[in-house]
Amino acid sequence: QVQLVESGGGLVQAGGSLRLSCAASGRTFSRYVMGWFRQAPGKEREFVATITKSGGSTYYADSVKGRTSISRDNAKNTVYLQMNSLQPEDTAVYYCAASRASWALTSNAYEYWGQGTQVTVSS
Secondary structure, eight states, rough: OOEEEEEEEEETTTTEEEEEEEESSSOOGGGGGGEEEEOOOOOEEEEEEEEOTTTTOEOTTTTTTOOOEEEEEETTTTTEEEOOOOOGOOOOEEEEEOOOOSSSOSSSGGGGOOOOEHHHHHH
């Protein structure tokens, strides 16, 4: 098992940026595909981004593509989500997740989840 703890959320004005972090426990971090999801009040959980085990490939939801970057540092057991040009529709609780699959784009492919960090974008 792996425990995940997100941080870096907060209140930001529209057009601003945030860098979210997800720290993982355990000795097998590099065996997991990592992903970021978000959930706004009254809405279903939404895929944001994912990164392969080595960090060699990434994939983004259309809603964040071009202004978002996911990265990982396996030596630090940490995955990051850099978000720029934030808009009010980005307001949500952001979750990181870990999957043992080769490639995972949907929430049901992820076995482990963090507690979430709140991102609020004001207009």
